[in-house]
Amino acid sequence: MATIRDVAKLAGVSVATISRYLNKNGYVNEETKLRVEQAIKTLQYEPNAMARGLAGRKTGTIALIFPDITNPFFAELARAVEDVARMYGYTVILCNSDNQADKEQTYIRVLKQRYVDGILFASYSLRSDDVDALNNEKIPFIMLDRAPRETSCTVVSSKHLEGAQQAVQHLLDEGCTKIAHIYGPQDTVTGRERFMGYEQSVKHFPWYSPSLVEPGYFRVDGGMEAVENLMKRHPDIDGIFAGNDTMAVGALKKLQRMGVRVPDQVALCGFDGIDLTVIVEPEITTVAQSIYDMGMLSTRLLIKKIEGDNSEDQTHLFDVKLIPRESTRRKRKE
Amino acid sequence: MATIRDVAKLAGVSVATISRYLNKNGYVNEETKLRVEQAIKTLQYEPNAMARGLAGRKTGTIALIFPDITNPFFAELARAVEDVARMYGYTVILCNSDNQADKEQTYIRVLKQRYVDGILFASYSLRSDDVDALNNEKIPFIMLDRAPRETSCTVVSSKHLEGAQQAVQHLLDEGCTKIAHIYGPQDTVTGRERFMGYEQSVKHFPWYSPSLVEPGYFRVDGGMEAVENLMKRHPDIDGIFAGNDTMAVGALKKLQRMGVRVPDQVALCGFDGIDLTVIVEPEITTVAQSIYDMGMLSTRLLIKKIEGDNSEDQTHLFDVKLIPRESTRRKRKE
């Protein structure tokens, strides 16, 4: 492997010149530039990222910390992140936290050692003193779907509350008269806000009762169990709003097994907009987030920050969009 | 950030001693060891991976190159890889190739620059001269589901052919009398071997005809289309073996839309064993690979290689396991 010194020698200039040429800072005479380019080509020179990192403290690496790549939502996010990272010449390190604070802790430590240029957090378990620490150490980061209380930082998120309200409204529009909610973990912004959206939309109805909600842990089996409990308590439910698509899929599965017809007997709406919803039959109505776009934006913001953008921290809120599908297509009353 | 020199000073020893202690090579007196530990703790010293890499040419990073993280099969694989990498103190870099040779090319270049310690390939597009190049540069790698012709290298794979035969046999056992196959890309080992397994199992039957196979491109929509064409040509098909689960899911979807009852009218079997198969109703029979285990083994092998294991390159073939589920549960003839 050729080094910068070899190139310098061959081009008849000093290493400093090569370095300047490579980093496009400082002036380089047109003529010598040509010679340098020539030398680089004939030597097939590739700068060594490691040495660069040591000397210049930039590694061209960003990390993505999230719960679990196996979750389609995060897989799509990861895909977006990797795509734009590559576009900007960055490489991405994958970190599954399983929402365990200690795993996250370890990761942050390791990532610091490796001098990652920045971190993208899409994990729920980050404690707010961690955020402070990051801020203090001046390592750039972005939060996805999570706004720590005090510390300022830039966050990218969706209009969860509004989306939940849209979901409920849609269910009502389709003629539902008793709507239940399967909610996600309440220690997550997403789980909480969607719950609130549901609550606010239904609490003034005479049929509303707190026993119309059931936890589903953002998981398929959670959704299945929730439906079972719900239908036992309220056999007359005719609409279900699941806090995410995964639970919606579980709900659908259980309903079908119980012989409940969807959407005629019970209409079903999810949240997120992952592909799973169109894989099942009937396809599930959902409130879609712009997952890929969120991933793109947050990566762009992160890279901007890394490259010296010092503008104010902001919160970027993405619109959500209800996508009506078969699981809520009920015969309308005229 | 404290450096090794700070620690040395505080502990009253030389940097070499600290380095020895850190890397657990060479002797360190028990007593000084204590002082070193003390110093490290009070300084909160964290070795700098970058510097380590430069000096010692080990970065503690491995890369995973595969088609697309969005594909559940690869997501699970990635998860396994990351899990064992973390266990051994490695960090993993994610590379989506989309099976495009040029993307892979660029990645390999970038990864070399970054001094990754090793690479895991689960991508189809790798050319065999790339493999040679890797071999020449002595950067350790493992191939998943792909055995380049000449070059020796260690590969981890499953018994695709055998699995396909099991699938067909199962369909026959369930009473199917005319079985079609939806095949995956023939430039992949997996797609090819499963096709061959099907062919070998059915070609001696009088009902067999080459028009009983149809491409599905390993995709959901591909599976749907394939079913449509297949049923048009052969309305009397009563069994379908899909070359992977994704296509099987598509097939199921299309069958349901066409009003074909599964499994009574047509039994359906997939391949891979991803979660999608139990999310739909009816749940789909599949030939399961040990995806997670394959990921674990290949990562372990890679790390072993990185850490100096020079044993012969081997091919590790995993058993597959047919998991009978509703999609093939037909009333048996007595």
Add this chain to the structure above:
DNA sequence: CTGAAAGCGCTAACAG
């Protein structure tokens, strides 16, 4: 516009 030289933080002989 270009070069010399001082590190970045750590590892690995080599010499005690």
Add this chain to the structure above:
DNA sequence: CTGTTAGCGCTTTCAG
């Protein structure tokens, strides 16, 4: 058992 020292390959003042 421990210290000295020479790099790893690149960036970055500071002088020309």
